[in-house]
Amino acid sequence: MRILHTADWHLGKTLKGVDRTPEIALALRELLEVVRSERVDLVIVAGDLFDRPVVSAEAEAAAFEFFLGLKELGVPALVIAGNHDARERLEALAPLLLLAGTTALGRVRLREDGGVYAFSWGRAALLPFLSERRLVKAVHLLEEDGGTWKGRYADGMRRVIQNLAAGFDPEGVNLLVAHLTVEGAHLRLGGGEFAFYVSNSYAVPATALPATAHYVALGHIHRQQQVAEAPVAWYAGSLIQLDFGEGEDAPRGALLVEVEPGRLPQVHALEARWGKPLRTYRMKLEHLDRRWDEVRDWPGYARLVLEGPGNPALRERIYRELPGVLDVQFTGSAEAQPVEAMARPEELDWLEAYAAYLRDVKGVELSEAQREAFKRVYEEVHGE
Numbered sequence: 001m002r003i004l005h006t007a008d009w010h011l012g013k014t015l016k017g018v019d020r021t022p023e024i025a026l027a028l029r030e031l032l033e034v035v036r037s038e039r040v041d042l043v044i045v046a047g048d049l050f051d052r053p054v055v056s057a058e059a060e061a062a063a064f065e066f067f068l069g070l071k072e073l074g075v076p077a078l079v080i081a082g083n084h085d086a087r088e089r090l091e092a093l094a095p096l097l098l099l100a101g102t103t104a105l106g107r108v109r110l111r112e113d114g115g116v117y118a119f120s121w122g123r124a125a126l127l128p129f130l131s132e133r134r135l136v137k138a139v140h141l142l143e144e145d146g147g148t149w150k151g152r153y154a155d156g157m158r159r160v161i162q163n164l165a166a167g168f169d170p171e172g173v174n175l176l177v178a179h180l181t182v183e184g185a186h187l188r189l190g191g192g193e194f195a196f197y198v199s200n201s202y203a204v205p206a207t208a209l210p211a212t213a214h215y216v217a218l219g220h221i222h223r224q225q226q227v228a229e230a231p232v233a234w235y236a237g238s239l240i241q242l243d244f245g246e247g248e249d250a251p252r253g254a255l256l257v258e259v260e261p262g263r264l265p266q267v268h269a270l271e272a273r274w275g276k277p278l279r280t281y282r283m284k285l286e287h288l289d290r291r292w293d294e295v296r297d298w299p300g301y302a303r304l305v306l307e308g309p310g311n312p313a314l315r316e317r318i319y320r321e322l323p324g325v326l327d328v329q330f331t332g333s334a335e336a337q338p339v340e341a342m343a344r345p346e347e348l349d350w351l352e353a354y355a356a357y358l359r360d361v362k363g364v365e366l367s368e369a370q371r372e373a374f375k376r377v378y379e380e381v382h383g384e
């Protein structure tokens with residue numbers, strides 16, 4: 001059985017005001033071509049189809065075009081909601097998607113509620129994104145034992161996965177599709193929302209993944225990788241490079257997987273690189289003239305980090321004459337920090353992490369009013 005495993009499309013994503021949807025839509029058309037030429041039997045989309053709960057019509061159209069293309073090829077698909085998707089919306093669309101041969105699940109369901117699907121080849125357990133807060137709250141209400149929130153999260157997820165895996169078919173092929181962080185997954189921490197998300201350290205231990213699964217198709221981490229200590233679990237990676245912090249050379253794209261009972265899955269990374277490449281140029285301000293043409297000729301999008309005092313006129317000239325440059329940062333002014341000097345997210349508390357996120361992604365400093373509002377919300381959420 002040949003599976004195409006993809007995840008983290010993020011249709012509707014904008015980067016510094018540039019809509020990435022056309023690049024992602026193009027990648028999806030090429031994926032369809034792979035499905036056809038490689039004679040794929042099943043497509044898996046492991047969450048984060050969309051970047052936000054409400055996206056442009058163009059973003060939705062690209063997703064529907066993909067699923068209708070699969071219907072034309074006669075290839076079924078399994079889809080789950082990621083943390084970026086509107087899960088209720090996906091639930092509402094599910095009956096319609098089923099007409100195209102796509103099985104979609106937005107909300108987490110246990111085995112008893114239909115979280116495990118039966119097919120002619122075996123079973124698929126679908127586990128959409130389950131937020132730390134909702135899961136921990138549920139577990140916490142059940143038992144007033146000690147243990148940390150992180151421990152409760154890991155334990156709760158282990159039990160959810162065990163529940164689903166109990167519905168596997170001992171005779172057939174068994175798949176788990178999930179959108180979550182597995183402990184020990186290799187992360188590229190370069191700031192941005194990506195780093196912010198992983199900094200909370202809620203993760204599922206690799207040992208919680210079912211040993212009876214023939215393949216575990218994961219989404220959430222944008223770097224393509226096999227999960228250490230779980231030889232059948234893989235992250236497909238994002239379809240295109242979405243943020244500057246994600247690493248120019250980090251593997252991503254999609255995976256072609258051959259699965260059959262009784263042997264380890266054969267996993268092949270697709271070599272195509274979709275979307276424009278993103279690159280950060282760091283240099284001393286006085287070197288900019290010398291490297292001007294190099295930056296201008298870069299075929300993708302660029303971020304310029306210039307070591308020197310800020311200069312609005314120069315910033316304007318860069319944006320005007322170097323259209324590929326989407327972001328200019330000067331590290332000479334007192335409040336700005338060099339990107340490399342940013343603290344590692346796991347060393348920050350939530351408030352500091354939020355401030356770092358605003359600074360790094362939005363380019364603004366946390367105001368006193370935002371600081372107070374954040375603290376209030378944080379305390380509400382944690383009930384302290």
Ligand SMILES: [Mn+2]
Binds near residue numbers: 084221
């Ligand atoms: Mn994602």
